[in-house]
Amino acid sequence: MSAGTAKACSTRNGRRGGLGTARHSRPTKPGSICGTTSAPAAPVGPDRTSRHRCRCTRRCRRWPRWPTAGPSPPSGSRSRSCRCTSPARRGHRAPSSPWRSDMTATSSVHTLTLPIAPHSPVSSVFPWDSPHLREDIATVERNRAHLFHIRMGSGTGTRMRTSGYGDASGATIDSLPRDRLVNLDTVVLRIPKDREESIGPADVRTAFEASDTAGAWTGCAVLLVTGWGDHSPRELGEDYLLATPHLSAAGAADLAGELRRRGAPLFLTDCADVDRPGGRHARAEWASVVPWQRPPWPSDQAKAYLRHYPAEKARADRAVSLSLTAVVPTVVALAGCGSIQADRVRLTALPLAVTDVAEAPCTVVAEPL
Helix, strand or coil, X not given: CCXXXXXXXXXXXXXXXXXXXXXXXXXXXXXXXXXXXXXXXXXXXXXXXXXXXXXCCCECCCCCCCCCCCCCCCCCCCCCCCCXXXXXXXXXXXXXXXXXXXXXXXXXXXXXXXXXXXXXXHHCCCCCCCCCEEEXXXXXXXXXXXXXXXXXXXXXXXXXXXXXXXXXXXXXXXXXXXXXXXXXXXXXXXXXXXXXXXXXHHHHHHHHHHHCCCCCCCCXXXXXXXXXXXXXHHHHCXXXXXXXXXXXXXXXXXXXXXXXXXXXXXXXXXXCCCCCCCCCCHHHHHHCCCHHHCCCCCCXXXXXXXXXXXXXXXXXXXXXXXXXXXXXXXXXXXXXXXXXXXXXXXXXXXXXXXXXXXXXXXXXXXXXX
16 A cells, blocks of 8 residues: 555544544544535535535535525524535525514504403393303313313303394394405494493484595495493493493484495494493393392392393383394494594404304404505
């Protein structure tokens, strides 16, 4: 074996830990896996996905196959740089990411749904109310999963009513076509009202005239905002329901006529109810009693009262709701409508998918147009 051959073998065996005359010697700073210290050549061709050759003529099979455009690999991921040399020496620069670090995601979607909470005053005042209750079945600490039992009435939180609310042959929640509840062009009517104030015919006419300033409209849903839904039910307690603004009988008749004439597919409001809650009969006979003597359904007191609450009283106490739902599906008890500044919004209202009922909790979101 010649001296030159022995020297090459000893260097190679020394790097790999094999037997040789220089088994413990190592190159100072190898530039590639074959031991060469010279800088590698630039990538071949303009395409970054092409394979790279270093000066040792070995084909590097770990060239990162990044696309020529698009986001860079996520931070913290394992680097797939070339074995032959570092990206800095290779002259490689990662493609710029379209996601800027200072980019902030801003959403203009408004949630107008009143959260469902235990003993919410919207659903725990009258004998036909059944407050939302939750009882744990399994917990994460003991059972590695959180399972629970819930109970609530149809009038819990933000809710939708259909024509079946006062007519046994009317439409139910599950029969409503969902395409008429999604992405609806909606006109916002603003009629500021405070505690126990009623909305009369003059208020309705003025609001509709103001909505026509940019041109008469038809086929849009109507959102009536009084400002009451911006109050906190927790702070007001039962007054959130009992003191809500409401429509008078004459105001409801004018509103129903306008909704029918303009072909509105949906009516919504931030009033806790469109009627004066309890009307003339249930309000005096039930709501005037101290709370601990009138527990809601399914208490014995509630069942006894409803046995003596005839249909004539019920229709009189819910006259406004019956007149509106006969014309258009109605959503009541919206929350946070004060965040909407636009006169037109794109609105979606999706009720809980329950069969054969005419009232159910509903989720409502809106986006300004």
